[in-house]
Amino acid sequence: MLFFSEAGTSYKEVPGEHSLVIHISGCPNACENCFSPWLQNGEGDVLKDIFQKLLYLYHAVTCVCFLGEGDEGNRVEFADMCTHLRTLGIKFWKKKWRAKLIRTKVI
Numbered sequence: 001m002l003f004f005s006e007a008g009t010s011y012k013e014v015p016g017e018h019s020l021v022i023h024i025s026g027c028p029n030a031c032e033n034c035f036s037p038w039l040q041n042g043e044g045d046v047l048k049d050i051f052q053k054l055l056y057l058y059h060a061v062t063c064v065c066f067l068g069e070g071d072e073g074n075r076v077e078f079a080d081m082c083t084h085l086r087t088l089g090i091k092f093w094k095k096k097w098r099a100k101l102i103r104t105k106v107i
C-alpha cells in the first residue's frame, strides 16, 4: 500500500507542466544526505484512499509527479494509478519506477 506525506501543485517540478506533486513515503534507500528524510518512514495517509479527491481538487493540473521512492512492492498499485491518469489524459512522471514498469510491461 502506498503512503504519501504531502501533496501540492508546482510549475517547476516538470518543465512546461502544471504538476500535482505527491510525496510518496516509505523510501527504503537511506541515501546519505537525503534531501527528504521524512520520506524514509512509511508514515502518512493511504494514497489510493485520496487519489481521486486530489485529482478533483487539483483538476487544472496537466501532470502528476510522484516524488520519493516508496516501496517497490507497490508497483502494481502505482501502475493502476498511472493507467487511470492516462485515461484522463494527464501525464505522469516517476523516473525510476516508470523505467522499471516499462521494462516489465506493466504499463
Ligand code: SF4
Pocket (backbone or CB within 6 Å): 027, 028, 029, 030, 031, 033, 034, 035, 036, 037, 039, 040, 068, 069
Ligand atoms: S527520499 Fe530520495 S534522497 Fe531520500 S533516501 Fe529516498 S531516494 Fe534517497
